[in-house]
Amino acid sequence: MKISKLLLLLAVLGLGAGTTVMYSGIVNVAADEPHSDLVYWLLEETRENSIAKASRNIVVPDLSDPELLLTGGTDYEFMCSTCHLKPGQKESDMSLGLYPAPPNLALTHEDHGHEEHGDDDADQTARKNFWVIKHGIKASGMPAWGITHDDQRIWAMVAFMKQLPNLTPEQYQVLTAID
Amino acid sequence: MKTLTKIALVLIPTITLSATLSGTANAHDPKFHVKKAEKANCSGMDHSKMDMKDPVAVAMMKKCMKQAKAAKKAMKGMDHSKMKKDEHSSKKTDGHNAQDH
Numbered sequence: 001m002k003i004s005k006l007l008l009l010l011a012v013l014g015l016g017a018g019t020t021v022m023y024s025g026i027v028n029v030a031a032d033e034p035h036s037d038l039v040y041w042l043l044e045e046t047r048e049n050s051i052a053k054a055s056r057n058i059v060v061p062d063l064s065d066p067e068l069l070l071t072g073g074t075d076y077e078f079m080c081s082t083c084h085l086k087p088g089q090k091e092s093d094m095s096l097g098l099y100p101a102p103p104n105l106a107l108t109h110e111d112h113g114h115e116e117h118g119d120d121d122a123d124q125t126a127r128k129n130f131w132v133i134k135h136g137i138k139a140s141g142m143p144a145w146g147i148t149h150d151d152q153r154i155w156a157m158v159a160f161m162k163q164l165p166n167l168t169p170e171q172y173q174v175l176t177a178i179d
Numbered sequence: 180m181k182t183l184t185k186i187a188l189v190l191i192p193t194i195t196l197s198a199t200l201s202g203t204a205n206a207h208d209p210k211f212h213v214k215k216a217e218k219a220n221c222s223g224m225d226h227s228k229m230d231m232k233d234p235v236a237v238a239m240m241k242k243c244m245k246q247a248k249a250a251k252k253a254m255k256g257m258d259h260s261k262m263k264k265d266e267h268s269s270k271k272t273d274g275h276n277a278q279d280h
Contacts, residue, residue: 064234065234066234066235066237066238066241067238067241069234069235069238070238070241070242073238163234163235166235167235170220170223171235171239173217173219173220174219174220174221174224174239174242174243175219175235175238175239175242177216177217177218177219177220177242177246178216178217178218179218179219179242179245179246179249
């Protein structure tokens with residue numbers, strides 16, 4: 001009886017605190033004001049684990065066909081490079097202005113200090129990338145491209161992203177140009 | 180006088196609104212951010228040096244071959260001899276062009 005009363009009291013207090021924070025307006029949602037380290041860590045862990053779980057059972061098709069680099073490359077240039085940059089480009093309005101910031105996908109993972117959790121093999125990365133491109137990431141600038149593009153187009157972009165960190169600006173230009 | 184006031188009451192906000200709205204539309208003119216469709220710059224490629232096992236090299240070759248073919252096709256569709264003749268004859272016969280010379 002006593003414990004249940006205590007729990008009830010705690011629940012009411014917790015709800016009160018939450019409501020106060022919510023309605024007082026003290027939470028700053030400005031994109032030019034970074035999260036505290038704690039909030040950033042909480043959000044990052046939640047995101048990484050969610051993506052890893054959701055993408056676990058995706059079967060990766062053969063991504064070696066050079067033709068994929070052409071469709072994927074053109075799509076990347078026109079749909080993604082404004083936010084995720086390209087070889088020879090260091091920043092854009094979007095890469096500077098968005099928060100969370102879109103990672104520079106033209107760099108290798110070590111370069112942009114983006115930590116991979118769990119096993120970091122190529123298939124794992126391909127699965128995660130496919131899932132993120134298809135479904136997007138809530139409350140970030142990353143759109144869900146699966147609503148308007150079929151799986152084949154998305155896999156082609158995944159194939160292109162595999163090569164992207166190794167491309168020179170000249171190679172990138174040829175691969176992504178409209179023919 | 181009363182109808183004039185009514186008309187003014189309707190027209191002034193309408194004009195103001197449409198002017199400001201088209202103003203914002205201009206500020207967001209898609210042309211500012213639209214990308215130019217560039218052709219592939221194939222001139223710098225050294226085919227002899229390319230490793231045909233490398234998917235990037237193969238894809239680049241394919242792209243440039245496609246582009247070269249498309250360029251040839253576009254040329255075929257044009258009748259150059261006709262174009263020139265038309266241009267010259269129109270200049271000679273068309274009286275309006277006299278001002279240009």
